[in-house]
Amino acid sequence: MAVLANAAPHAQPHSNSAEHDHEAHLREEHLMLDPRPRGEMNAMVMDSMHATGWKFWVIASILAVIVVICLGYYWGLMISEGMVVAGINRPIYWGIFLVNTVFWIGISHAGTFVSALLRVFKAEFRRPFTRAAELMTTFGLVQAGLSIFMHMGRVWLAFWLFPYPNERGLWPNFHSPLSWDFLAINTYLMSSTMYLFLPLIPDLAMARDRSTGWRKVLYRILALGFRGTESEWTHLRFAMNLFAFAILPVMFSVHTIVSWDFAAAMRPGWNSTIFGPYFVVGALQSGLSAVAMVLIVIRGNMKNMKYFIRPEHLDAIGKLMLIISMAWAYFFFNDYMVQWYGGDSWTKVLLKFHEEGPLGWMWMSMLILNVALPWLILWNKNWRRNPVILFTVGFLINIAMWFERYIIIPTSLSINRFPFTYQLYKPGVEVQLSIGTLALFILLYMLASRIIPLVPVWEVQEGQMAHSLRKFGKEHVVTVSDLE
Amino acid sequence: MANHNIPEVKADWEATTGIWGMSIDMDMCTGCQACVAACAMENNIPFVEEKDAGYGRSLHWIRIEHTWQGEYPDVNATSFEPIMCQQCGNAPCEPVCPVFASVHSQSEELNLQVYNRCVGTRYCANNCPYVTRVFNMRDYDRPDPLSNQFNPDVTVRRRGIMEKCTFCIQRIHKGEDLAKSEGRDIRDGEVVPACAQACPADAIVFGRIDDPASKISVMAKNGRGFKLLDSLGTLPRITYLKEEKTYGRTG
Numbered sequence: 001m002a003v004l005a006n007a008a009p010h011a012q013p014h015s016n017s018a019e020h021d022h023e024a025h026l027r028e029e030h031l032m033l034d035p036r037p038r039g040e041m042n043a044m045v046m047d048s049m050h051a052t053g054w055k056f057w058v059i060a061s062i063l064a065v066i067v068v069i070c071l072g073y074y075w076g077l078m079i080s081e082g083m084v085v086a087g088i089n090r091p092i093y094w095g096i097f098l099v100n101t102v103f104w105i106g107i108s109h110a111g112t113f114v115s116a117l118l119r120v121f122k123a124e125f126r127r128p129f130t131r132a133a134e135l136m137t138t139f140g141l142v143q144a145g146l147s148i149f150m151h152m153g154r155v156w157l158a159f160w161l162f163p164y165p166n167e168r169g170l171w172p173n174f175h176s177p178l179s180w181d182f183l184a185i186n187t188y189l190m191s192s193t194m195y196l197f198l199p200l201i202p203d204l205a206m207a208r209d210r211s212t213g214w215r216k217v218l219y220r221i222l223a224l225g226f227r228g229t230e231s232e233w234t235h236l237r238f239a240m241n242l243f244a245f246a247i248l249p250v251m252f253s254v255h256t257i258v259s260w261d262f263a264a265a266m267r268p269g270w271n272s273t274i275f276g277p278y279f280v281v282g283a284l285q286s287g288l289s290a291v292a293m294v295l296i297v298i299r300g301n302m303k304n305m306k307y308f309i310r311p312e313h314l315d316a317i318g319k320l321m322l323i324i325s326m327a328w329a330y331f332f333f334n335d336y337m338v339q340w341y342g343g344d345s346w347t348k349v350l351l352k353f354h355e356e357g358p359l360g361w362m363w364m365s366m367l368i369l370n371v372a373l374p375w376l377i378l379w380n381k382n383w384r385r386n387p388v389i390l391f392t393v394g395f396l397i398n399i400a401m402w403f404e405r406y407i408i409i410p411t412s413l414s415i416n417r418f419p420f421t422y423q424l425y426k427p428g429v430e431v432q433l434s435i436g437t438l439a440l441f442i443l444l445y446m447l448a449s450r451i452i453p454l455v456p457v458w459e460v461q462e463g464q465m466a467h468s469l470r471k472f473g474k475e476h477v478v479t480v481s482d483l484e
Numbered sequence: 485m486a487n488h489n490i491p492e493v494k495a496d497w498e499a500t501t502g503i504w505g506m507s508i509d510m511d512m513c514t515g516c517q518a519c520v521a522a523c524a525m526e527n528n529i530p531f532v533e534e535k536d537a538g539y540g541r542s543l544h545w546i547r548i549e550h551t552w553q554g555e556y557p558d559v560n561a562t563s564f565e566p567i568m569c570q571q572c573g574n575a576p577c578e579p580v581c582p583v584f585a586s587v588h589s590q591s592e593e594l595n596l597q598v599y600n601r602c603v604g605t606r607y608c609a610n611n612c613p614y615v616t617r618v619f620n621m622r623d624y625d626r627p628d629p630l631s632n633q634f635n636p637d638v639t640v641r642r643r644g645i646m647e648k649c650t651f652c653i654q655r656i657h658k659g660e661d662l663a664k665s666e667g668r669d670i671r672d673g674e675v676v677p678a679c680a681q682a683c684p685a686d687a688i689v690f691g692r693i694d695d696p697a698s699k700i701s702v703m704a705k706n707g708r709g710f711k712l713l714d715s716l717g718t719l720p721r722i723t724y725l726k727e728e729k730t731y732g733r734t735g
Contacts, residue, residue, distance in 0.1 A: 081622055081643075082620070082621050082622030082623065082643035082644060083604075083619070083621050083622075083643070083644065084536070084541070084621035084622040084643075088606075088619070088621075089539050089540035089541050090540045090541065090542075090609070090615065090617075090618060090619070091540070091609075091610075091615050092540075093606035093609045093610050093619060094606060094610060151605070151606075152603055152604050152605055152644075153602070153603065153604015153605070153606065153619065153620070153643070153644030153645055153646075154602070154603050154604045154643075154644040154645065155603075155604075157603045158603065160583045160601070160603055161582055161583065161603070170583075170584065170601075172582050172583055172584075173579070173581055173582055173583060173584045175579040175580075176579060176580050176581055176582040176607070177580060177607075178580065178581075178582040178605055178607055179582040182582065261607075264580070265576075265580070265607075265610055265611045266576050266611060266613060266716060267610065267611070267613075413610065416613070416615050417613055417614075417615075417713060418549065418567070418614065418615050419551060420547070420549040420550075420551055421540070421547075421615045423539070423540040426539075
């Protein structure tokens with residue numbers, strides 16, 4: 001009894017502090033439960049745009065030099081000399097340029113997935129990083145478009161792909177999957193840019209009111225005179241809702257049509273009916289990993305970003321990556337299984353070449369990095385929340401997805417129905433041009449992070465207003481009020 | 485708008501049997517490559533240096549396939565098989581071109597490649613099951629004596645475009661014009677493409693497949709005749725006659 005009597009006075013404060021700890025932990029864990037005044041968040045985001053260290057400019061200028069050398073000099077060399085400086089040959093007419101095209105379109109998919117699909121389904125964890133993901137869409141598509149132009153033999157005539165009235169009365173051939181592709185990518189680029197712009201308007205208006213000089217002029221033009229009145233918000237919300245629903249089918253159609261470039265051709269290994277969804281899932285696989293990588297870089301290097309992007313967000317993206325990795329494995333197995341079971345002799349030769357040919361290591365590492373690695377690592381909550389581990393997994397998944405496209409394009413093109421023509425593919429100037437597109441992507445993103453508020457402040461604030469921590473009995477319960 | 489006479493549905497021309505065709509007797513072919521050289525002379529095909537050619541960048545419109553199977557000493561050689569564009573009636577290269585550079589001609593029933601229109605996406609080449617299309621990787625040098633032997637009837641192609649066998653369409657047009665000016669039909673054997681003309685064994689025979697009495701129609705009825713990758717439904721216009729070693733060759 002004495003022991004109990006002694007213990008009793010401590011029990012009350014201890015339980016209080018545990019309760020307090022629990023609440024503090026919840027607030028520390030969830031951005032939505034850790035509200036700050038709007039003015040403070042505005043200042044934090046503005047500060048993150050303006051606080052530019054010398055390291056930033058060193059990296060940016062190195063990237064700019066790489067872009068000028070790789071995209072200026074080497075592309076110019078290829079245009080003036082011909083495709084001979086690239087690695088293509090007969091029968092491998094498509095090489096790394098189209099690998100990069102598919103890769104960058106894949107990267108661009110995650111932006112729409114994160115911002116539109118998660119917005120439609122009201123996934124609350126999306127709020128702080130929708131814009132960071134949407135920016136990837138736009139800049140990824142720029143690289144995809146550049147890669148298509150690089151791969152054309154006479155790029156100076158690329159405008160012939162546009163359906164424009166001309167004196168010859170000639171239109172593009174709408175029977176060609178490449179025409180569908182061209183139109184789909186253009187549609188996607190325009191609609192995703194508009195979709196990036198719409199939620200940006202309130203933040204541009206916020207930035208306009210807090211800046212001076214050329215920035216003020218720029219923001220004044222871009223903000224379209226947004227003042228935040230009730231009717232402006234109503235219209236903006238309506239437009240954003242409309243776009244969020246409308247852009248989802250566009251997102252699915254774009255990568256399906258990209259897959260049709262291959263699936264519509266009568267080649268062993270390409271002529272597969274499941275390529276559409278397989279490519280869409282593959283795009284999400286690489287895209288989500290890229291979003292994770294970008295968020296980790298932003299969180300580590302931009303001022304005030306540790307408040308907005310927290311381990312809970314890495315955790316959520318890690319879970320999505322795990323699910324998408326499973327979906328990818330399902331589609332890969334389905335594609336492989338049906339082709340193998342079909343027993344077509346040329347497909348057999350091709351599958352054997354994938355697995356045991358000179359690039360068999362690529363095929364194996366694709367499976368290990370795309371399936372085994374995420375399945376082993378992303379189950380663990382602590383590992384998912386660790387930026388270093390998640391960054392590494394995301395990086396390796398992107399390598400594996402690049403390998404996947406490499407296996408589908410140049411490696412599969414080695415094999416055709418005439419063994420006399422079999423060749424291997426040795427990349428030439430493609431290497432420099434690939435580095436150039438990667439550098440341009442990072443450079444554009446870095447420059448945009450100086451001009452565009454990377455965190456949608458109004459969206460975060462909206463979420464924080466909707467969330468509250470209530471106490472039922474002894475339990476803290478998170479409640480979310482319906483906003484619309 | 486101009487009327488291009490391009491049928492909306494491909495099946496509209498699939499049913500036609502074609503006008504010009506070829507038959508290649510693999511029993512006669514000695515693999516001498518004279519057709520390859522003649523084709524290069526006739527069609528202004530540039531010479532690709534050894535390194536590029538070995539990497540699969542040669543520009544020949546016709547190739548003689550010859551492969552060996554098995555381990556020494558039990559080696560079986562396949563027949564010599566000259567392969568060029570099969571001028572498919574239902575050509576996979578045509579619908580995939582985004583700019584109509586690869587089109588089907590209504591008057592000659594041939595697959596045309598419009599060099600001026602080609603932008604070099606190379607999709608046609610990927611979709612050709614016979615791998616007969618070649619791509620101009622660069623503007624090739626033609627050192628001095630070679631620059632004097634251009635065929636004025638054939639376009640000199642520049643870098644960045646696809647090309648392929650045309651069945652020597654310039655010779656077909658010449659033959660048609662001559663016959664028209666003399667007010668008659670084209671005689672069998674009047675039009676001879678460069679490869680058939682150069683073939684010392686007369687393994688390559690060219691003529692009209694819509695004329696049942698022509699030499700190639702008779703040859704095509706030979707029991708040895710087959711079409712390449714017939715199962716794909718591309719309706720090729722070239723009939724190959726299988727080697728049966730009936731002309732004194734020993735295995």
